[in-house]
Amino acid sequence: MKCNFNFAALLVILMLNIVFTQKMVHQYYFENYVTAIIYCFLNLILFPIAILIYKQDQKKA
């Protein structure tokens, strides 16, 4: 198997996505709107990071 680091990184990102989404929804209902926006932002920047990791993996192959 080659470069399982990238693979694991993507799995970690998916995990973080789930955690942040859960936190975001709960903080929204608790009316802590700033915290909800922070989690939304974190969820958004995980996507470009995932793309970068994927591209990097493509280059190595």
Add this chain to the structure above:
Amino acid sequence: MTHKNNKIPFNEDNYTHNINRNNERKLDRRGFMKTLVGAAGVFAISSLPWGGVAAKELLGLGNKEYPHKKIVDIKSIPVGHSVDFKFPGEHDDAILIRLTETKYVAYQNACTHLRCPVFWEKEKGEMLCPCHHGKFDVDTGAPTAGPPRRPLPEIEVKIEKDAVYAVKVKRYEV
């Protein structure tokens, strides 16, 4: 009989019999990683509306005043009884409970776990969500048992001219 489906029915020279279809649709490493990136994209897009409504609330656009709404006449709700009503919108279920002669409490009665309706149990003196047996304290709306972790949003009420009116939905204390 056993080889019936294993044969090419007739010798037809149409350049298709040499295609190897084994593993054609197998999910390989690259394909799975692509799926993971796609999932990250779906998460990102689906969190946008939450950020949007949160920002809207922060900017104060969601703080509009609702007209006071008459819930029920005092004489038609005995002490210890409850009545269901809608506030502030037509689809926001709420419950008014008369605890004593003068004390009324009202909550939005969508359970904070999965939004089942919460009922007032007069005999036990507690509010119960029948879906997963979540219980709420009737004085504060705080969850006391079961899966819910967040208090029920309280509705401010006032007594005027022998009737109970809903004034506004209280914010959580920060």
